[in-house]
Amino acid sequence: MGSKAERRIGLLFVLPAIVLVGLFRIFPLAWGFVLSFTNSNGFGKSAFVGIDNYVAVANDPAFRDSIENTLILIATLPIWVMLPLLLAILIHQGVPGGKIFRAVYFFPAVLSTVIIGSIFNVVLRFDGSLNAFLKAFGLIPVDWLGNGATALGSLIAVQLWATFGMSLLIFMAGLSTVSKELIEAARLDGAKPVQIWVHVIIPALRPIIEFVAVVTTIGVLTSMFGLIYVLTAGGPGTATTLPEFLIWLEQGKMNQPGYAAAISMVLFVVMAGLAYLQIRIMSRNANL
């Protein structure tokens, strides 16, 4: 078994990865934790202020709005899961041109959120293509991005459009593991397609459905920055501000790192909870 050289070189080989992750992720996390309890301005003196920053965060209307926006987003989760699931089942059952659909649906997911955001900005802004289209049909134009009532909905729709192909791929991979015999047996018993979906396929896919739900939630919390940055900049007001964008805005002010760090810690707790769920689902999948 492991010789002396192997023991030394093994450690040496893992060292670069550990140093990078330690220096740029774990150490900053610990630092942020400490920072969140201080009134540091980052450069001069700093004092321990206990949970003052957290109290201030809890009372911050912008933070509350960002949480509210997040909850609205999460309330739309069923669509994010069911749309790709439905499409995956249809492709799996042999819709004509299924392979092409799969490839095309995934395509937006390889484009950056900045690219997608910039294109949809041209489409959705008040003098944009969608309104020009609506006007041509005699309909009233809507300020999709500038109106507080529609901005978040527009953002959600664009993100959904951009990412459903990714979930679809995951469902397709899951479907390929569902036993064909089981489906065949149900069919021979006279089950209709919809019955097969509801009673055979969806129960078999449950772990994958849970996985997609968790991964989508993580994505909503951490991968919309580019889209918000070019599409709405968090506005109007705070209508499309999510916690990750709020942290960006706060860190830009630079004089209150403790405050920004406190928001970050709240986000971290949520993220860690989700990641724990993800790892649990993944390990259960592995045992199936």
Added chain:
Amino acid sequence: MSILAKREKRLLWIACVPMTLLALSCVYPVFFSLNNALKTNKGYILDRFGLVTQPTFDNFVTAWQRAHLSDYFVNSVITTGGAVLLLLVVSSLAGFALAMLRFPFRRFLFMVILASLMIPVQVVLVPFYRTIIALDLVNTRIGLIISYTAFFLPFSVYMMTAFYSRLPRELVEAARMDGATILQIWWNVMLPMGKPALITLGILNTLYCWNDVLISLLVLQKERTVMVGIAALRGEYTTNVPLLTAGIVLAAAPIVIIYVVFQRQIVNGIAVGAVKG
């Protein structure tokens, strides 16, 4: 699939209609960008939906030269290339060691790397920024390369470890009998055998790095990467849609080409990473 009832087949054909519309919406942005990038600004304002009649490449030239996209492009190529190379070297070293070598704290170190998946860049934005200032890495390409590597590394290490742990450990023992050093085993045996996983990771990480804005906004504040350049272009030339779409086409072109060429690896890589992962 097996013999479907006639009715089911008809249902699938009906489902094809909305699915085709959705598919058209997915490729429409490419058509939209290309079509408008070839128009003059006046041409766009007069007819934004019409097919371009007199194509001009002026917008591409302007975006490339006057809007400095060429400089941003160079930054993106260097930082993405550097980061992907570093990611592959570091993750294949770590994956090989974690999967095949026996050394103390092996499991613990693997768990540390895996757990750091829980720390997205948003959560450590402020202290991470201070760390790179302290290390004098702000506004340097090497700083961005290292930052990308740090943030995209855990998934790569995980994939490489999973890949190598499916290979027999006898490979290492046999090579050692023949007198190879462990570094030689990594270079001559593990890298060639790890090729499928390395290719997938190479493509995925190229997508992530090239498309990133948040990390590069933070690290490269004076120079820009091409995605930050596009975001700025959108702000500076709000009324010039053809120029913006020309920039978009230039910035997205490498990724679209990679997707078309390596579609299978990307699709399989993501599916495997998700379900088995």
